[in-house]
Each structure stands twice: as structure tokens, then as C-alpha cells.
Amino acid sequence: MGNKIFNIRMRAAKGGPHEKGGKHISGGEILANYEDIQKAVNDLVEKALTHSRGNPDFMQIQFEEVQMPVQFLAPLSITANHVLSVREGQQLAMQLLRKCGVPSPSIEKAYELIAQPKNVGMRGAMLLHVQSGERVDNRGEKGVRVSRMDWDAANFEKWAIRQEMPRSARVKEAITLATKVASHPEIVAELCWSDDPDYITGYVASEKIGYQRISKLKEFGDERGFRIFFVKDALNLDSYIHYLEKEPTLLYWEEDDEKRIN
Numbered sequence: 538m539g540n541k542i543f544n545i546r547m548r549a550a551k552g553g554p555h556e557k558g559g560k561h562i563s564g565g566e567i568l569a570n571y572e573d574i575q576k577a578v579n580d581l582v583e584k585a586l587t588h589s590r591g592n593p594d595f596m597q598i599q600f601e602e603v604q605m606p607v608q609f610l611a612p613l614s615i616t617a618n619h620v621l622s623v624r625e626g627q628q629l630a631m632q633l634l635r636k637c638g639v640p641s642p643s644i645e646k647a648y649e650l651i652a653q654p655k656n657v658g659m660r661g662a663m664l665l666h667v668q669s670g671e672r673v674d675n676r677g678e679k680g681v682r683v684s685r686m687d688w689d690a691a692n693f694e695k696w697a698i699r700q701e702m703p704r705s706a707r708v709k710e711a712i713t714l715a716t717k718v719a720s721h722p723e724i725v726a727e728l729c730w731s732d733d734p735d736y737i738t739g740y741v742a743s744e745k746i747g748y749q750r751i752s753k754l755k756e757f758g759d760e761r762g763f764r765i766f767f768v769k770d771a772l773n774l775d776s777y778i779h780y781l782e783k784e785p786t787l788l789y790w791e792e793d794d795e796k797r798i799n
């Protein structure tokens with residue numbers, strides 16, 4: 538069948554499409570060979586139709602051949618942090634961001650943005666300038682959606698067993714995304730937690746600290762989730778956004794992969 542790779546993407550909303558004010562329900566994407574496209578579509582449809590944020594009344598599925606060369610990355614190393622409360626979790630998140638080089642005033646600005654009602658329900662990520670804490674993407678409530686990435690299921694399973702991590706699609710997708718984002722030299726840190734009301738674990742990730750899972754970053758029932766990338770320099774924004782949205786990345790784990798954390 539050749540070695541062409543296809544990107545299959547899904548987005549689903551309730552109350553009409555996202556761009557007409559619909560509530561974001563679910564999104565996802567898969568990189569697959571031609572013969573796996575059917576399965577990929579089925580998996581994405583199932584994800585959207587069984588989502589804890591509600592039943593969608595709008596869904597779009599799209600696929601296209603990936604024309605650019607694929608970069609292969611080893612998954613970030615994982616640290617599990619168990620916290621007893623949201624407060625403790627959020628304090629740890631802030632401490633980890635500082636460790637990545639994000640100054641406290643920029644972290645405070647990020648949390649001010651998170652608290653603004655207009656930023657609730659964003660589908661993509663906000664890009665903030667690490668030194669000033671100002672938002673630098675101009676994508677409004679849509680944000681920047683990282684795309685064109687995946688991790689072979691069997692390889693992920695092996696990794697997850699070895700790392701004692703949940704073998705869930707959610708974990709696979711989050712680590713794939715965080716690894717792609719962290720590998721960009723201008724992105725110093727990512728902060729993320731889910732918008733799904735039944736999922737309270739989130740993370741801070743970077744090349745320097747790896748993927749730091751934090752067991753509790755919000756309360757159950759809360760539908761507010763966020764993804765924030767801190768960028769060093771706002772000048773080459775178009776090139777970062779092109780990397781995040783368009784440049785294909787696949788994760789691959791080798792048993793003897795060197796630990797990338799120190």
C-alpha cells in the first residue's frame with residue numbers, strides 16, 4: 538500500500554459548530570496508513586459520541602495525506618505527583634513552571650487569563666510570552682490546536698506497561714502532544730488540564746522537567762480545562778504555529794531509551 542501517511546481529524550460540538558458558538562465536546566486526531574483510515578474514523582466517531590461533556594449535534598471528520606516529512610521523537614520522561622487537593626496541585630504546577638524558567642508575574646498573568654469567562658471552553662492552546670506573560674497568539678477563543686501527531690498503539694502499550702501508566706487513549710494523546718510541543722526549542726513549558734468533567738489529572742511539561750503529571754488540578758464536575766504554552770520569543774510566532782499545527786510528528790519508544798530527565 539506504499540508508505541503514505543494520512544492525518545484524520547475530528548471535532549464535535551453541541552449547539553451547532555464551534556464557529557457558530559457551539560460548546561466544544563470533543564476533538565481528536567490520528568496519523569494512519571491508508572488501510573487504517575477506516576478504523577481511525579470509527580475510533581474518532583466513538584470518542585465524540587460517548588463523551589462526558591455531552592452528546593454532540595455537530596461533528597466534522599476530515600482526512601488528508603501528509604505531505605511533509607515526519608519527525609520521530611521519544612516520549613518525554615514521566616514523573617507522577619500525587620497531591621491531596623486542587624490547591625496543592627496548582628501550587629505544584631506553579632512551582633514546576635518556575636523551574637522551567639517562567640517568572641512568577643507571568644504565571645500570575647496566566648492564571649488571570651484562565652479566570653476570565655471569555656477564555657473558558659477554548660478548543661486550542663493559548664501562547665504566552667514567557668517574560669511578559671502576555672498572550673501572543675491572535676487566535677481568540679479558538680486558540681492554537683496542535684495537530685499532525687500520533688503514537689503507534691502497540692508501542693504505546695509497551696511503554697505504558699513499563700512506566701506503570703494507564704493504557705488509555707487520553708494518556709497517549711496527552712503525552713504525544715506534550716512531547717511534540719516540548720521539543721520545539723522556543724517553547725519553555727506547557728501547563729494543561731482537561732475540560733472533561735470526569736477527569737482531574739493534568740500536567741506541566743517541558744524538555745527540562747519531562748512530563749510531570751499532577752493527580753488533581755481541578756474538582757470533579759468542573760468543565761473548565763486549559764492548555765497554555767510559554768514561548769521565549771514572540772517574533773517567530775508564525776513558525777511556531779506552523780510547527781504545532783502542521784509538522785507531522787510520531788512518537789516511538791525504545792526499551793533502552795535514555796532517560797531524558799536529570
Ligand code: PML
Nearest residue numbers: 708711730731738739750
Ligand atoms: C485532556 O484530556 O484533554 C488532557 C489530559 C491531560 C492529562 C493526561 C494524564 O496524564 O492523565
Ligand code: MG
Nearest residue numbers: 563731732733
Ligand atoms: Mg477534552
